[in-house]
Amino acid sequence: MAEEFDDEFDGPVKRFLFVNRKAPYGTVYALESLEVVLISAAFDQDVSLVFMDDGVFQIVKDQNTDGINIKNFSRTYRALEGYDVEKLYVEKESLEARGLSEDDLLVPVEVLDSKALSELMNAQDVVISA
Amino acid sequence: MAEEFDDEFDGPVKRFLFVNRKAPYGTVYALESLEVVLISAAFDQDVSLVFMDDGVFQIVKDQNTDGINIKNFSRTYRALEGYDVEKLYVEKESLEARGLSEDDLLVPVEVLDSKALSELMNAQDVVISA
Amino acid sequence: MKFGILVNEGPFTHQASDSALQFVTAALKKGHEIVRVFFYHDGVNNSTKFSDPPSDDRNIVKLWSALAEEHGVELIVCVAAAMRRGINDEVLAPGFQISGLGQLVEAGINADRLVVFGD
Amino acid sequence: MKFGILVNEGPFTHQASDSALQFVTAALKKGHEIVRVFFYHDGVNNSTKFSDPPSDDRNIVKLWSALAEEHGVELIVCVAAAMRRGINDEVLAPGFQISGLGQLVEAGINADRLVVFGD
Amino acid sequence: MKMLHVVNKSPFEKSSLSSCLRVAKNDSGILLIEDGVFGALQGTSVTDEIAGRSADFKIYVLGPDLAARGLSEKPIIDGIEIIDYEGFVDLAVEHGAVNSWL
């Protein structure tokens, strides 16, 4: 476990990985998981986000929910930087299978292949997948 | 629509098809759908059940739920006959993909291939799938 | 034409209830009749008056209650599914009624089409 | 060892809550500590005292309350998820407390393992 | 009378659309809604499976669900028609029964 200590927060810092595997709007998991990400950042944890499988749709540009009467929360991903959440990864295989490229995404991300992603995943203390 | 009239019930009779596509216990849909089947029969409707995809697991023999502390409702399928629900169909492709045969099932069924199933499905008035 | 509607999932968790609301609204706009909306499985969770989502999001329970109020749409919550999940008269929002599964079968018989929204 | 448990689905609809109960029971039997069970997403629906399933089936809410009573297991219901879904102090079963998401992150920090049960 | 099949699950995540394509009778209508709209996209790993059956069915996709997911400008498989909720109601009227592949 990563038992380092942080400047501002006088508690242990762990590596939290949020694995986002579900599309937005069809279910609430993407929205409510994002709320956990923000709280983890407020607790000064070492937070990373992975978007894989249908989770890559969470950060597709130009979402417009006017026609389905559900709150568009996609701008929150842009706000993550302000919470010092800057480690955003996207699995290359998931992106390609959906005919998407980095240009389709609304935030800067690092694209990793599944092998690199498995190394990243294995280095975490806490993994929350939804 | 099948607007025939029945001996006992003085209302219209429709063809109700219940398409069971989900495994038991992992989710509640199989159990609660069965309750709708029984009520449909009580209303003297023309009821058929199809088991396809993971729904075929609903009628696998020898279910024993003691270890997961969930009520074993599989005997209810055996009781369907007593409610005059006798049209039980299983999709051949679904059974084979799961390595199962008719011998594994706890009730007598008619096995149909997907083409025959599509004819059956298309002849229904009301389709409830879960 | 007469529509019966079956909602199988609770509010927010799945889009099912939202899609059903949109479908019902569009059907009413086009002059169709909604003979009944039946809430089954987790769909019964759409009927609690205590639902209090963030103010910048839609309030699904209130949207259903408004349909009952403004268009007389019948909102029936299955009693067996409701009991399992802790929905009873003490938590029921305006416009919803608790009744038996027979009301679903009746909707299937009496409506020209039954349209199911779920997970 | 210290375990934190996250339950993401409501009772009955998915096996998640049942599996979590089995895991917690087995962990306690083996002498481990459950630092907290956190209920998020539809998991908050496990906490309503009005849940009244058929008598021949398990009562999931009561099983959780019993774990709190007999083993002092802390059962925390996320306030934001609860408000969306109509769970508040008026419906809360014994042993459950409503609190913030920080309690989940804290469980992740303080427990040796966080185990998630969901759909 | 023809049946309307409604698929609301992502074809990348669940097998619902494949099951529907296997069992639905030719000439039926298939409507993609909610996360099911991903099945209408060109250039994905499931495009060939769906496009290969587009002559057997009349396939529709719900525009508001595409827009919500940022996919309004993405190319759609030839022959798939984009409709709105009123179009969904019309389809339910025009078909003899509605089968939701939950």
Add this chain to the structure above:
Amino acid sequence: MKMLHVVNKSPFEKSSLSSCLRVAKNDSGILLIEDGVFGALQGTSVTDEIAGRSADFKIYVLGPDLAARGLSEKPIIDGIEIIDYEGFVDLAVEHGAVNSWL
């Protein structure tokens, strides 16, 4: 430290197990629970996919979930170990973190 991956979805219905097999690091543990137990069966349409990776991982299946589904006597893929809930707890202790593929 090795990670324990928990898969609770049917491999016939959802892509969770495939995703886990694609991304989990070799030598990780994979535990099949709830509807995920179907992935342990011999002679199914997904057996080859899972058996083909059984040398890369240590795969476990939850016995009580197999029994509930009437599958206790069915042949299991070689190398997959059947455990109970206490075994699940032990696995969580022995691995450095638990990742549930929901």
